[in-house]
Amino acid sequence: MSEFFQQLINGLAIGAIYALIALGYTMVYGILRFINFAHGDVFMLGAFAGYFLSPVVNRFLPAQSYAGGAVVLVLAMAICALIGMLIEFLAYRPLRNRPKLTVLITAIGVSLFIEYTCQHDAVFKAAPRKFPELIPFTNWHLGGLVLNTNQVIVFVTTMLLLVALTVVVQKTKVGTAMRAVSFNEQAAALMGVNINRIISFTFGLGSALAAAGGILFAMNYASIDPLMGVQTGLKAFVAAVLGGIGNLPGAALGGLLLGVVETFAGGIPGLSNYRDGIAFGVLILILLFRPAGLLGKLQTEKV
Amino acid sequence: MDNAAKRFLFAAVALAVIVSLCSSYFNRYYLGVAIDVGINVILAVSLNLINGHTGQFSLGHAGFMAVGGYTTAKFALLLQGQLPPWAQPLIFVAGLLLGGSMAAVAGLAVGVPTLRLKGDYLAIVTLGFGEIIRVIFQTTEAFGAATGLTGIPHWTNFAWTWSCAALTVFVVACLVNSTYGRGFIAVHDDEVAAGAMGINPVRYKITAFVIGAFFAGVAGGLYAHHKQFLSPGGFDFLKSIDIVVMVILGGMGRTVGVIIAAVLLTILPEALRGFAGYRMILYSLLIIILMLTRPQGLFTFGRAAQRKV
Amino acid sequence: MIGPLLQLQCVTIRFGGLTAVSEVDFQIGGRELVGLIGPNGAGKTTVFNLVTGVYQPTSGAILFAGQPTANLKSNQLARLGIARTFQNIRLFASMSVFDNVRVAVQLHSPHGIRDALWRGRGFREGERAVETQVMELLEIFNLGRFRAANAKSLPYGDQRRLEIVRALATRPKLLLLDEPAAGMNTTEKVALTQLIRFIKDKFQIAVLLVEHDMQVVMGICERIAVLDYGIKIAEGSPAKVRADPRVIEAYLGDELKIQN
Numbered sequence: 001m002s003e004f005f006q007q008l009i010n011g012l013a014i015g016a017i018y019a020l021i022a023l024g025y026t027m028v029y030g031i032l033r034f035i036n037f038a039h040g041d042v043f044m045l046g047a048f049a050g051y052f053l054s055p056v057v058n059r060f061l062p063a064q065s066y067a068g069g070a071v072v073l074v075l076a077m078a079i080c081a082l083i084g085m086l087i088e089f090l091a092y093r094p095l096r097n098r099p100k101l102t103v104l105i106t107a108i109g110v111s112l113f114i115e116y117t118c119q120h121d122a123v124f125k126a127a128p129r130k131f132p133e134l135i136p137f138t139n140w141h142l143g144g145l146v147l148n149t150n151q152v153i154v155f156v157t158t159m160l161l162l163v164a165l166t167v168v169v170q171k172t173k174v175g176t177a178m179r180a181v182s183f184n185e186q187a188a189a190l191m192g193v194n195i196n197r198i199i200s201f202t203f204g205l206g207s208a209l210a211a212a213g214g215i216l217f218a219m220n221y222a223s224i225d226p227l228m229g230v231q232t233g234l235k236a237f238v239a240a241v242l243g244g245i246g247n248l249p250g251a252a253l254g255g256l257l258l259g260v261v262e263t264f265a266g267g268i269p270g271l272s273n274y275r276d277g278i279a280f281g282v283l284i285l286i287l288l289f290r291p292a293g294l295l296g297k298l299q300t301e302k303v
Numbered sequence: 304m305d306n307a308a309k310r311f312l313f314a315a316v317a318l319a320v321i322v323s324l325c326s327s328y329f330n331r332y333y334l335g336v337a338i339d340v341g342i343n344v345i346l347a348v349s350l351n352l353i354n355g356h357t358g359q360f361s362l363g364h365a366g367f368m369a370v371g372g373y374t375t376a377k378f379a380l381l382l383q384g385q386l387p388p389w390a391q392p393l394i395f396v397a398g399l400l401l402g403g404s405m406a407a408v409a410g411l412a413v414g415v416p417t418l419r420l421k422g423d424y425l426a427i428v429t430l431g432f433g434e435i436i437r438v439i440f441q442t443t444e445a446f447g448a449a450t451g452l453t454g455i456p457h458w459t460n461f462a463w464t465w466s467c468a469a470l471t472v473f474v475v476a477c478l479v480n481s482t483y484g485r486g487f488i489a490v491h492d493d494e495v496a497a498g499a500m501g502i503n504p505v506r507y508k509i510t511a512f513v514i515g516a517f518f519a520g521v522a523g524g525l526y527a528h529h530k531q532f533l534s535p536g537g538f539d540f541l542k543s544i545d546i547v548v549m550v551i552l553g554g555m556g557r558t559v560g561v562i563i564a565a566v567l568l569t570i571l572p573e574a575l576r577g578f579a580g581y582r583m584i585l586y587s588l589l590i591i592i593l594m595l596t597r598p599q600g601l602f603t604f605g606r607a608a609q610r611k612v
Numbered sequence: 613m614i615g616p617l618l619q620l621q622c623v624t625i626r627f628g629g630l631t632a633v634s635e636v637d638f639q640i641g642g643r644e645l646v647g648l649i650g651p652n653g654a655g656k657t658t659v660f661n662l663v664t665g666v667y668q669p670t671s672g673a674i675l676f677a678g679q680p681t682a683n684l685k686s687n688q689l690a691r692l693g694i695a696r697t698f699q700n701i702r703l704f705a706s707m708s709v710f711d712n713v714r715v716a717v718q719l720h721s722p723h724g725i726r727d728a729l730w731r732g733r734g735f736r737e738g739e740r741a742v743e744t745q746v747m748e749l750l751e752i753f754n755l756g757r758f759r760a761a762n763a764k765s766l767p768y769g770d771q772r773r774l775e776i777v778r779a780l781a782t783r784p785k786l787l788l789l790d791e792p793a794a795g796m797n798t799t800e801k802v803a804l805t806q807l808i809r810f811i812k813d814k815f816q817i818a819v820l821l822v823e824h825d826m827q828v829v830m831g832i833c834e835r836i837a838v839l840d841y842g843i844k845i846a847e848g849s850p851a852k853v854r855a856d857p858r859v860i861e862a863y864l865g866d867e868l869k870i871q872n
Contacts, residue, residue, distance in 0.1 A: 035423050094595055101360055102598040104423050105551060108544060109590030116583040237427070277438035280431035287428055288416050308731060474729060481728035481735075482718040482742045485707070489715045492704035499664065499698075501690035501719035501782050510725065556706070 002144030007263050013151045013220065015259020016158040020213035021236030022243070022251035023165065024084075024206025030182040030246035031202050034100050037107035038087055039210055040233015041114040042080050044226060046211025047131065047218040048124060049076035054132045069134035073157070073215050077208035084207025085200050093196070118226035128225040131218040150219045161212055162252060165205070169248065174201055182246065231276060235262070238283040244296020253294060258282060308477055315469030323462030334461060338529050340569045341464035342522050345471045347549035347565040348558060349518035352475045354547065355556035356484075357511035358491030362426045363413060363433030364519050365542035367406040369535070370436060371520025373446050375402035376455045376527035383456060395458045399467070399524040406520025407513045409436065414512030418505055433543055441535040451534030452527070459529035467525060471518045476558050478514070487511060488556070548590055554600025563602050615678055617642050617818050618694075618786055623662060623672035632658045634842045635672070640786065645812050645819045647833035647850075649826065651862055655842040656822045657699065660790050663820070664696050665689045677785065690719060695784035697775045699791045703763040709774060710759040713746045716781035746781070752814070753777050753807075769800050773807065780811065786818045787811070793825045805831045826863075830854065838862065 021043050028036045053072045054063075061068035091110050095103045119126040140147045169175040180188040181198045189195050217232065218224045239258040243250025258279060266275045286293060326334055350364045375398040382394050413432045417425055440446050447453070478484040489497040490504045497504055527533050549568050553561030575582045593601070616639035625633045633655045640646050650656050661667045663674060665686040674681045676692055684692070695716075704712050721742060727735040750756045753773055758766060763774060772792060779787055789808070793801050809832055812819050823829045829836060829850070836853045838846040840862040846853050853859055 035427065091591055091595070095598075098598060100422050101426070102594050104426060105547070106591055106594040109587050109594060112541075112544070112587035113584065113591060116587055120580055120584065238431075241427075273442040274438055277435045280435050283431050284416070284428055284435075287420060287424065291419065291424070306731070477729050477731060478725065481723070482714055482721055482739060483724055483728045485711055485715045486718065488707060488711075489704050492706050493702045495666075495686075496698065496702040496704065497715070498686040499690055499696050500716040500778065501687050502715065503685075503687045 006145055007267055008260060009145065009147060009151065011260035011263030012256055013154050013259070014263065015239075015256035016154050017213045017217050017220075017255075018232070018236045018239045018259050019252040019255025020158060020161065020209045020216070021233065022239040022255045023248060024210045025237050025240040026243070026245055026248060026251040027178075027202050027206045029240070031178065031185075031199060032092070032096075032103075034092075034103045035107065035237065036092075036203075036206075037104065037233075038110040038114060039206065040229035040236065041111050041118075042084055042087075042207045042229070043210040043214040043217070043233060043236075044118070044224070044229035045083055045114070046076050046080045046207075046214030047224045047228065048118070048214075048226075049079045049211060050134070050215040050218060051129060051131055051224060054134060064133055064136045066135055069153075072134055073212060076215055077211045080211030080214075081204035081208040084203040084210075088200055088203040093199075115226055115230070124226050126226060128223045131222050131224050134215075134219060150216075154216045154220065157212060157216060161209060165209070165248070168205070174198070178202055235279040238279045241283055241293055242286050244293025247293065247295045250293055250295035257294075308473060308480075312469055312473040315472075316466045319465035319469065320462045322465070323460050326461055335529075336570065336573055337461060338459060338464045338525075340566050341461075341468045342526050342529065343546070343549065343565040343569045344468045344562055345464075345518055345522040345525070346546045347553065347561045348468075348471050348475050349515045349522070350546050351550050351553070351556065351558065351561045352478070352487070353511045353515040354550050355554075355561070356475075356479050356487040356491060357508060359414075359417075359508055359511060360422060360426045361413075361429040361512075361515075362540070362543050362547060363429035363431075363436075364515075364546045365538040365540070366413075366429075366433030366436035367409055367516040367519035368523035368526065368542070369440060369538035370409045370516075370523065371399075371402035371406040372523030372527040372533055372538070373402075373440055373452065374405040374520070375399055375524030376452050376533055377446065378402070379456055379458070379528065380452070380454070391456070391458065395463070395528065399521050402524035403517040403520040406523065407517040409520075410512040410514075410516025411509065413516075414509045418508055430540055430543065433538075434540060437535050437538050440538075447533070449535065451532060451536075453532050455527050455531045455533065457528060457531050459525045459527075464525050464529070467518075467521055471521075472558060472562065474514065474518070479558075491556075548593075551598075552593060552601050554602050557600065557602065560600055560602030564600075616640060617644075617677060618663065618820070619675040620659075620663075621673045621675070623659075623669045623674060625658060625662060625667055626670045632842050633662065633669075633839075636839070636842075636844050638837055638844065638847075640818050640820055642785075643812070643816055643818055645808070645821065645832060645834050647829035647836040648820060648822045648839065649824070649829050649836060650839035652824070653841075654839040654862075656824075656839055657790065658842075659839070660696070660788060660820075660822050663788060664694060690782050690784075693783070693785035694788065695779035695782045695786070696788040697772070697779055697790055697792060699794060701771050701775055703771060703775060703778070705762075705764045707763055708760050709750065709755060709763050709766065710746055712763045712774060712778050713749055713781045714742060716778045717742050717745050719782045749777055749781055768795065769803070772796075772804075776807070776811070780815060784817060786820065788820045788822070790822050791824055792821070793823060793828045801825065801828055804828065808832055 021039065024039050025036060050072050053075050057068050057071050061071060087110055091106055092103060095106055118124045135149060135153065138149050169178060177188065177193045177198050180191065180193055181195060185195060235258060236255065239254035240251045242258060243254030261282060262275065262278050265271045265278050346364060346368060350361065353359050353361050378398040378401055379394055386394060413429060417428050420428055441449050479487060486497065486502045486507050489500065489502055490507045494504045549564045550561055552568065553564035572582055575585065618640040620636055620638040623633060623636045624631065636659065648656055648659060658667065662669055665681065665684050668682065676694060681689060704715065721738055723735050723738045747756060750759055755770065755774060755777060766774060793804055796804060805828055808819060808821065821829060821833060833850060835848065836850055837844055838853060838859050845858045845862060846856045
């Protein structure tokens with residue numbers, strides 16, 4: 001029994017990270033109706049931002065402190081928000097209103113560009129690096145369960161960010177504009193919404209969440225490399241589709257579900273080798289049986 | 304036109320055989336590159352039937368190639384010692400056909416469930432299928448698992464490769480340039496209208512997937528007997544992207560353009576060998592710049608002029 | 613021919629709680645030109661989509677040439693002899709005018725993949741026959757000179773005509789026209805009425821015209837059915853329908869609401 005709860009905790013911890021990344025996919029899809037393939041790489045850049053920021057922050061704040069960790073997190077989120085906005089401005093904005101597949105291929109190009117540039121010896125190099133410990137590490141034993149600080153931090157941070165995101169999207173003016181643009185871009189423009197600014201903001205917001213996911217991921221797995229965003233990004237995308245792409249609560253739910261399913265399936269002896277295939281299996285099943293996702297609504301073509 | 308198409312096929316095969324007979328006079332490295340080019344032509348032209356003509360945007364072509372490659376190689380490795388040397392070409396041809404057929408079955412398995420999907424959803428699901436195929440080979444001991452298959456006999460030569468390439472071009476071009484084949488393009492343009500004109504979109508889509516996958520499988524078989532080594536990593540998502548870029552660069556649905564693109568994109572990385580560190584960075588930049596400036600492809604000059612009233 | 617060509621028997625379709633078409637009985641004879649009219653949102657296009665297999669009726673049956681059409685897809689219906697045009701023109705955008713029609717002609721071509729690859733004599737003759745047929749059709753409708761042009765580059769009125777030609781190329785028994793006068797000016801409408809009458813006489817087929825524009829329908833239809841809120845409220849000759857108080861109410865009530 002305790003084995004079950006241990007797996008559940010592990011699954012939810014990775015699922016929470018998927019959820020943070022999935023939110024970025026889903027927000028961009030909701031507004032621009034395309035899959036931002038480079039999103040997984042922003043996640044990777046978030047982790048690297050944390051890696052390089054940590055020694056700098058430690059000059060002002062003690063190493064392995066919560067305050068230092070929080071500063072690193074916020075700074076990395078800010079940097080990645082800027083990177084996300086820059087990508088949108090340079091690569092996607094000129095392609096607005098072009099066929100979706102053109103944008104998809106561009107996004108794949110951007111993703112490859114970031115990956116290859118970061119693997120270059122003059123940048124991050126291809127070899128994995130050890131991620132510094134941002135906060136004091138302890139294991140807590142609850143009955144037969146082991147829970148570590150990093151996992152708790154993942155849950156707490158994810159919760160806080162989800163609440164913050166909900167407030168931004170539901171209560172603020174810019175959030176209302178985001179929802180308006182996602183509902184009908186032209187009508188929103190006619191109502192005086194500055195479409196470019198809203199799209200830019202959406203990319204910033206999504207990228208900041210991905211950066212947070214990157215740092216949380218790196219804290220849990222301790223090793224980072226320029227290709228870490230490929231598999232994780234694809235899985236987070238699957239999570240977004242699972243929840244219903246374009247639907248924010250759906251992305252969070254999809255992320256948690258996928259994390260749990262993957263962890264449990266990985267624990268089954270025969271399936272563990274297929275761990276990387278599981279997410280795609282889930283994706284194919286969901287698109288065949290419920291293409292709109294768990295919380296999404298299906299749109300049919302009008303004849 | 305019709306006899307011209309057949310004449311093209313015979314002439315191309317004859318030429319490939321003649322060049323192959325003289326192959327001892329050529330530099331081995333260039334000959335190898337020429338075979339790489341031929342394999343990529345097969346891949347790009349067959350993907351063009353699915354992506355370009357029928358508009359079913361597939362990102363899983365490397366998966367079909369893997370199915371064909373592993374099948375052909377495994378078949379050869381099993382039979383190689385059992386039969387006398389003169390039977391080698393027979394094993395090879397049978398292996399290529401078998402590999403193509405297995406890939407076609409995989410194409411059917413991907414094509415049928417994804418019929419309802421369009422655009423980027425279809426792209427992602429085919430990508431997923433491709434990755435699943437790769438993961439299966441990566442975990443199956445009979446196919447060498449993560450280390451891959453080694454010791455595959457070196458049977459692929461210039462003649463086989465370019466004959467297969469000519470056959471692929473012939474099949475795709477003849478299909479599309481017929482009243483029947485216009486249906487592929489109709490399905491691409493407007494599925495609902497195509498249905499109302501009596502075209503069965505389901506059949507056309509599946510046909511495109513099966514034929515496209517068959518030739519990808521043949522290309523995989525040629526690749527296996529050319530490199531003499533297969534590893535699952537060679538058939539990852541990046542290989543699919545490579546082929547897609549060839550199709551897009553050539554202009555979706557334009558056979559000649561796609562062939563030129565396949566040739567260029569195979570030779571270019573070889574030419575850039577000196578800049579190994581920057582090669583892939585340049586490649587990804589090329590994709591982005593191409594999409595920003597000429598999303599309709601590089602070799603599509605005729606279309607705009609021809610279509611204006 | 614025994615019985616009517618197209619028969620709707622007590623056809624009802626519901627979308628969730630909304631009954632879009634309710635117990636509609638309706639039929640078209642072999643060479644009839646029938647109009648289906650009604651105010652906006654009356655269910656005309658829904659009836660159209662039911663007949664062409666886009667929707668399946670919740671209850672009731674649709675018979676074409678005596679055969680039930682339930683569960684037939686639109687391409688199977690096309691094979692039986694139902695052809696249609698679209699309210700928002702749906703030509704094959706990347707093809708020439710010629711190829712747009714050629715695609716439709718292939719419905720009756722016996723040549724499939726194998727012939728296209730083998731390219732034997734039968735195939736070549738078949739292709740030539742198809743080309744002749746396409747050119748004949750294009751010439752009848754004065755579109756021959758545009759044959760090589762891209763379909764979407766034609767003027768709007770010609771695109772509508774090309775869509776009708778494409779539908780005729782499937783050699784239908786019944787031609788369904790979905791609001792063909794939409795977006796046309798008065799001169800174009802007059803030309804359209806002439807065209808529809810010409811088609812009916814030349815090709816000897818039945819035509820169902822779904823139209824919002826009263827002028828067009830009254831001018832050419834032999835019989836008119838009127839829908840309002842999914843219910844058939846009147847049917848008969850143009851004169852009879854025009855005088856029907858329920859029709860006047862449905863239409864004028866509509867306009868009064870708009871004016872207020």
